[in-house]
Amino acid sequence: MDSRVISIVSGKGGVGKTTLSINLAYALAKHLNKKTLLVDANITTSHLGVSLGIRNPPVTLNDLLKTNKKEANFVNLINNLDVLPSAISPLRLKGVDIAKISKVIKRLKNGYEFILLDSAPGLGREAISVLKASEEVLFITNPLTPAALDIIRVSEICGKLGIVPIGLVLNMVRHKPYELSAMEIERFTNVPVIAEIPFDKVVLKSLALRKPFVEIFPNSKPSREVIKLASIITGEAVPETRTSWLDKIKSFFKFFH
Numbered sequence: 001m002d003s004r005v006i007s008i009v010s011g012k013g014g015v016g017k018t019t020l021s022i023n024l025a026y027a028l029a030k031h032l033n034k035k036t037l038l039v040d041a042n043i044t045t046s047h048l049g050v051s052l053g054i055r056n057p058p059v060t061l062n063d064l065l066k067t068n069k070k071e072a073n074f075v076n077l078i079n080n081l082d083v084l085p086s087a088i089s090p091l092r093l094k095g096v097d098i099a100k101i102s103k104v105i106k107r108l109k110n111g112y113e114f115i116l117l118d119s120a121p122g123l124g125r126e127a128i129s130v131l132k133a134s135e136e137v138l139f140i141t142n143p144l145t146p147a148a149l150d151i152i153r154v155s156e157i158c159g160k161l162g163i164v165p166i167g168l169v170l171n172m173v174r175h176k177p178y179e180l181s182a183m184e185i186e187r188f189t190n191v192p193v194i195a196e197i198p199f200d201k202v203v204l205k206s207l208a209l210r211k212p213f214v215e216i217f218p219n220s221k222p223s224r225e226v227i228k229l230a231s232i233i234t235g236e237a238v239p240e241t242r243t244s245w246l247d248k249i250k251s252f253f254k255f256f257h
Contacts, residue, residue, distance in 0.1 A: 003109040006116055006166065006233075007041070007134035009158075011150020013121040015142050016171040018047050019203065019213075020226070021118040024138075026212040027230035028114050029081035031238050037074070037112045039105075040086040041130045042120040043098055049085030052077065053210035062087040064104045065096045078215075082112075098126050102133040122150075123157060131161055138233075139168040139191055143179040151189045166233060167194030174199045195229040197222050 008024070010017045018040075025038040040048035043061060058073040061084055074082035087093075105115060117134060120126040131137065137158050141147045151168065158165060168191040170182060175198075182193040202220045206213035214223045231238050 003037075003112045003115045004136060005105055005109070005134050006114065006136045006138055007119045007130050007163075008116060008138050008140060009119045009127065009131065009154055010121045010140050010147070011123075011152075011154050012147055015121075015140055015147055016197075016203075017121065017140050018042075018051055018118050019207065020140050020169060020171060020197070021116055022048065022051060023212045023214045023223070023226045024230060024233075025081055025083075025114075025116050026078070026214045027227045028116075028234070029078060030214070031227050032230050032234050032236060033080060033239075034113045034234065035080050035111070036114045036116065037082050037084060037108060038077075038116050039084045039118065041098075041101060041117040041133075042126065043086040043093065043096060044090075044120065044126060046086035046088055048083070048118050049088065051207065051210060052083065052085075054083065054085055057083075057085050060085055060087040060092070061101070061104070062092045062096050064107075065098065065100050068107075098129045101129055105133045123153060128157070131158060131163060134163055136164045136166050138166045139189075140171055141168065141185070142172050143170050143181070143185065145180060148180055148185050148189065151185075151191065155189060155191055165191055167192045169193075169195045169197065169229065171197045172199045173197060194232055195225055197225045 008017055008021045025036050028034040029036045040046050054075055057075050074084055077083050117130050119130040139151050141151050170193055173196045186193055198221050200222050202213050202217040203222055214226055217223055
């Protein structure tokens with residue numbers, strides 16, 4: 001089994017990159033039945049483990065960057081989905097070289113169909129190292145001019161590195177007059193918009209609950225868009241599932257708790 005290694009990148013922080021990474025990984029594993037590894041490749045300001053409520057993971061990316069291990073005891077979030085967080089403490093950065101991440105990913109490739117790398121924002125050494133470890137890239141931005149403009153610079157670097165762009169995800173879309181449209185963003189970034197995730201309070205509630213919104217609010221608009229995105233990336237249709245009345249009732253009450 002040879003993995004598709006996809007880095008999820010943005011030109012700036014605060015656009016929802018980690019949230020997208022978590023929910024896309026969940027959608028690939030749960031709805032497309034793909035063996036997936038989600039990696040927190042942002043070692044200097046790691047958030048992924050915290051976002052999932054993972055405490056004291058058995059192994060972190062920091063650990064693997066220091067060793068030559070081919071196997072590790074990853075956190076298993078659900079069937080088909082493993083998570084490799086980065087260490088939260090800055091003290092764990094000692095002796096860690098992010099440039100070695102390509103070697104780490106190569107050691108893990110045969111065990112997964114998809115490896116998603118939640119990259120550091122911007123174009124610093126950390127982000128560039130993650131891009132070099134990738135074969136494909138998924139861009140994410142908000143429909144606002146400063147964030148969208150940064151995608152142009154990131155896209156240019158990806159082109160020079162020979163990384164295949166999957167497309168661009170617009171996040172926190174409100175369809176307000178001050179927002180750029182998907183067509184406008186495509187025009188000046190030259191990257192196709194393949195998903196538009198609406199701004200929705202279910203995302204905020206899921207962050208507070210430290211759960212993927214695709215898991216706890218599967219019928220919400222953001223969830224449906226992320227599941228559709230997973231389908232686009234795999235090129236496969238999502239198998240039809242029927243939601244029982246009991247599951248619908250549970251989902252309804254989760255919304256208010």
